[in-house]
Amino acid sequence: MYPRVIIDAKKYAFNVSYITNLAHKQNISVMGVSKVFCADPILVSVLEDMNVDYIADSKLENLMHMKTRKPKVYLRIPALSEASLVVKYTDISLNSELEVIKKLDEIAGKMKKRHKIILMIDLGDLREGIYYQAFNLNIVKEILDLKNIDFFGIGTNLTCYGSVIPSKETYDKLESIKNDIEKTFKLSLDIISGGNSSSIPMLMEDKLPTYINNLRIGESFILGRETAYQNRIDHLYEDVIVLEAEILEIKDKPSYPEGELGFDAFGDKQTYKDIGIIKRAILSIGKQDVKHDDLLPPKDVEIIGSSSDHLIVHLKSDHYKIGDVITFKLKYGGILSLMTSKYVEKIYV
Ligand SMILES: Cc1ncc(COP(=O)(O)O)c(C=O)c1O
Numbered sequence: 001m002y003p004r005v006i007i008d009a010k011k012y013a014f015n016v017s018y019i020t021n022l023a024h025k026q027n028i029s030v031m032g033v034s035k036v037f038c039a040d041p042i043l044v045s046v047l048e049d050m051n052v053d054y055i056a057d058s059k060l061e062n063l064m065h066m067k068t069r070k071p072k073v074y075l076r077i078p079a080l081s082e083a084s085l086v087v088k089y090t091d092i093s094l095n096s097e098l099e100v101i102k103k104l105d106e107i108a109g110k111m112k113k114r115h116k117i118i119l120m121i122d123l124g125d126l127r128e129g130i131y132y133q134a135f136n137l138n139i140v141k142e143i144l145d146l147k148n149i150d151f152f153g154i155g156t157n158l159t160c161y162g163s164v165i166p167s168k169e170t171y172d173k174l175e176s177i178k179n180d181i182e183k184t185f186k187l188s189l190d191i192i193s194g195g196n197s198s199s200i201p202m203l204m205e206d207k208l209p210t211y212i213n214n215l216r217i218g219e220s221f222i223l224g225r226e227t228a229y230q231n232r233i234d235h236l237y238e239d240v241i242v243l244e245a246e247i248l249e250i251k252d253k254p255s256y257p258e259g260e261l262g263f264d265a266f267g268d269k270q271t272y273k274d275i276g277i278i279k280r281a282i283l284s285i286g287k288q289d290v291k292h293d294d295l296l297p298p299k300d301v302e303i304i305g306s307s308s309d310h311l312i313v314h315l316k317s318d319h320y321k322i323g324d325v326i327t328f329k330l331k332y333g334g335i336l337s338l339m340t341s342k343y344v345e346k347i348y349v
Pocket of ligand 1: 035195197227
């Protein structure tokens, strides 16, 4: 059945162990992030068998169903309303709201459990965390006073909302907060979680500040690329997951629509290029499953658009016929949505 994604667990295992070994050589522990593939059990079992130190996900539901003996980390800042599930199903969570941390403490007390928290500091990327300029040691004091919470350390997230690339200058802001906390409370933080796949270039050049001892990695494992500059990482596989879609129709037709033009099926105004008659094919995948910009076609195929269930391409070779299957490499967003779509079959090699 098509469309389907082909998942190569061996390639994934190779990518995971390559990067994790690199990190371990620099005394950096690794959280393997499973959300891009919806915590697919086969790929989670690879993380389980490989040398990653923790398994992390931003969807509580994924963590609830995940079978692993490694510590489970909840990456999205917990909602007040889900505190019980966070304590029950995860070992560590990333946090920035004292009110929520107090709730986690209360629930952990009732469940007779301990829960570790990593306090997130926003260094300017402007997604989650306490803005570094507004950081106040009082929150640490309050956390340390809680009976059932272990203050595991601090962390930051970069190159997500604000596209901020990790650098020494940016990391210096985190170091100064770490030093303040450790000096004031006479303790040594267990974990300083320095970021995600955008920290890989600094890791590879041995330029990560030595106090950073943890990274949370999703994209580099699955796509073999770093996300600061979007470069491929030598030796790694970029095709752990690919898409296969079947050709339903091939017709020679104009490239420019005929008649008065309004809106497309999604209510958007489109622009069309008139390049005369072209060989157009329709494939069995659409916007309901994936944004066509997230698909990387073979050289002789150009994507020209899509609707909910149909992908329209310009075939630049003559060998294609009805029933042929075209394989697409994928961008990060493509993997995310295809793995989420129940209409796309998952096949393992
Ligand atoms: C807080 C946090 N850390 C790390 C990651 C992993 O990021 P990446 O896939 O770029 O490695 C994510 C996203 O999945 C995240 O939300």
